[in-house]
Amino acid sequence: MTAIDDSPVRDPDALRADMVRALRDQDAITSxxxxxxxxxxxRHRFAPEAPLSLVYDLHRTVPVKKDEHGLDISVMSAAHLQAVMLEQADVKPxxxxxxxxxxGYNAALIQELVGGxxxxxxxDIDRDIVDRARRCLDDAGYxxxxxxxxxxxTGVPDGAPYDRIIVTAAAWDIPPSWIKGLDEKGRLVVPLTVRGTTRSIAFDRDGEGLASHSYRLAxxxxxQGxxxxxxxxxxxxxxVAVQTDDERVPFNTKALNHALDTPRREFWSGAAYDLPDELELYLTLRLSSPARLHASMDIVDSGLVEASALLGVPALVSEDSIAYRTRRENEDTGGFxxxxxxxxxxxxxxxxxxLKLLRLWAxxxxxxxxxxxxxxxxxxxSALPETSVLKRHGVVAVSWH
Ligand SMILES: C[S@@+](CC[C@H](N)C(=O)[O-])C[C@H]1O[C@@H](n2cnc3c(N)ncnc32)[C@H](O)[C@@H]1O
Incomplete structure (x- = not known):
């Protein structure tokens, strides 16, 4: 990773130039x-209260508003993710x-891309955020x-049709207004959560529906709302927690918790492990009863659950048993x-x-x-495609070629 020099003598313009260089080095900016x-x-004019080192960090978000439990409900997104999504969106003058x-910040970037x-x-759904964005945009000349x-x-039908709709909160579904509000040749870029994992997906129109042009973890x-x-x-x-959006999955919390106290069994696939984001998409759509298993660092350190669950790992769950992915070094499979x-x-x-799925994917x-x-x-x-997920407003169907 390219380090950003944040000594006190650096001014925001120099930090920004470094940020752009680093985003190019990491292939987040490609155009x-x-x-x-x-x-x-x-960028710093859209987070005047935050230290410059945070504002110009490529991968960290800048907190803007938290809920009553202290969880972020609004942040300035990380520059790396914003760059990736704007490249996916391919916004033209x-x-x-x-x-x-x-x-405010991302909207200003988009204004630069569309030009005069x-x-x-x-x-935004939150008045504080809209007011703050307005102030920052005006202050920075946008x-x-x-x-x-x-x-x-509900979209913003007044301004439709849009050439691009870019969503910057994790969406669980795609409401009809987004498709209706999109131009025939339009593109929707949306961080869509499917089976507990969120991916920024660039969707183009495909008949009445949408088909992905690209996708990246996000x-x-x-x-809200x-x-x-x-x-x-x-x-x-x-x-230790489990989550699922699949109604077929039995969630017998007591029995699953008890299962964790039974002896742990390990099974190895003989297949290569890499590209975890690609593998996870495949697993979560193909497992017959999928959930996501999360474990804290303390639990991982105790040896009860593998480190693969620190960020959430696809699990296969029955009434009283649970299985999830792990990895080990193996030169024969090339790495892991x-x-x-x-x-x-x-x-x-x-x-x-x-194991069958791990082998098929590899x-x-x-x-x-x-x-x-x-x-x-x-x-x-009436008959859902095999690798699909039912949402409120439609079906997410995934195919591999
Ligand atoms: C990651 S922040 C947006 C970051 C921003 N685009 C930037 O320039 O960095 C996500 C925002 O989505 C907003 N949000 C959440 N649910 C929403 C909804 N249903 N409609 C509109 N905005 C929503 C939140 O209030 C929050 O301000």
Missing amino acids: EPVAAAFTAVP GMNVLEIGSG EGAVTTV DQVKTVLADGE RFVPM EGTAKERKAMLRDG ESGVVAHGPQAEALADEY QDHRRRGAAVIRFLPGPAP
């Missing part, structure tokens, strides 16, 4: 217009763009950006080999199903961008 936008917009989730002939509207207070679930504050995520979450014990840890009376059967789909993610709006068909 000249996006580089020029990041160079032009004074003269375009009409809607941003859902405001802060283009238009940018940014909408008074042409339009700010709107509303639940982004982390975002959750969408009508579009709030529909997931079940359960604490098994302090530091994937494996499964399982607990409970059905440990072996769950591990069997899991054999047939182990490359970046191998999946196409589609969104099929409207009522669910």
Whole structure:
């Protein structure tokens, strides 16, 4: 990673130049217009209260507002993620763009990309955030950006159709207004949560629905309002939790917690482990009863759960047993080999199903961008495609080629 020199003598312009260089080095910025936008917009003017070292850090968010539990509900997104999403969006001069989730900075970047002939509207559900974004935009000279207070679930029909809609909060679903508000040739870039993992997906129109052009892992504050995520979450014990958005999954918290106290069994696939984001997409769509297992550092240090669960790992769950992915170094598979840890009376059967998928993925789909993610709006068909997830407003269907 390129280090950014943040000694007191550095001024914001120098820090910004370093940031742009580092974003290019890390392939987050891959085009000249996006580089020029990041160079032009004074990022620190959109977070005047934050230290420059934080504002110009590539990977850290800048806190703006927290809820009553101290959890972030609004942040200035990390520069790296903003660059990746703007590259995915491929915004051109003269375009009409809607941003859902405001802060000011990203809207200013988009204004730079669309230029004087283009238009940018940014909408937020929170009055404090809209007011703050307005102040920062005016202060930095981006008074042409339009700010709107509303639940982004309904879009901003007044300004439609949009050439681009860029969502900057984690969405669990794609409401009809986003597709309706998009131009025929438009693109929607949205951090969509599927089976507990959020990916920034660039969707182009595909008939009545959408098909992915690209996807990248992303982390975002959750969408509030009508579009709030529909997931079940359960604490098994302090530091161990499971979550799922699949209604088929039994959630017998007591029995699953008990399973963790039964002996741990390890099974190895003999297949290579890498590209975890690609592998996870495959696993969570193919496992017959998928959930996400999370464990705290204390639990991992105690040896009860593997480190793979620190950021959440796909798990296969039955009434009384649980299996999840792990890895070990193995030169024969080239770096790492994937494996499964399982607990409970059905440990072996769950591990069997899991191992088959680990092997199939390594054999047939182990490359970046191998999946196409589609969104099929409207009522669910009577027979869902095999690798699909039912949402409120449609179906997310994933295929591998
Ligand atoms: C990560 S922040 C946005 C960052 C911003 N785009 C920037 O320039 O860095 C996410 C924002 O989404 C907003 N938000 C959450 N749910 C929303 C909804 N349903 N409609 C509109 N905004 C929403 C939050 O209030 C929060 O300000």
